Amino acid sequence: MIFMVESIPKEIIKELQSVCQLHEEAVCNHDKCREFSESLSGLLVRLEDLKFYRMADRLMSILLNCKPKEASHCEKANLVGEMMKEITKEAKRAAGK
Numbered sequence: 345m346i347f348m349v350e351s352i353p354k355e356i357i358k359e360l361q362s363v364c365q366l367h368e369e370a371v372c373n374h375d376k377c378r379e380f381s382e383s384l385s386g387l388l389v390r391l392e393d394l395k396f397y398r399m400a401d402r403l404m405s406i407l408l409n410c411k412p413k414e415a416s417h418c419e420k421a422n423l424v425g426e427m428m429k430e431i432t433k434e435a436k437r438a439a440g441k
Contacts, residue, residue, distance in 0.1 A: 353439075360428075377418065
């Protein structure tokens with residue numbers, strides 16, 4: 345099911361891909377996890393500034409599930425990872441890639 349009808353700029357798609365990759369590296373690394381959360385927050389603000397509200401809302405949903413914990417495995421790593429992959433895939437599809 346496609347939720348996005350917005351035509352997302354290429355640089356945003358690249359940033360999404362980068363953040364998605366960062367999440368894969370962050371699963372068992374608290375510092376990377378925090379970096380992922382901060383990067384995703386920054387991307388969310390950028391999307392809102394560009395008026396891509398649907399995608400911004402989707403990223404907000406991911407952030408609500410992302411709670412970096414020190415010295416423990418992320419309980420929602422799989423959920424967050426799948427959400428990131430799905431959003432990236434949909435954005436690429438919406439951009440015609």
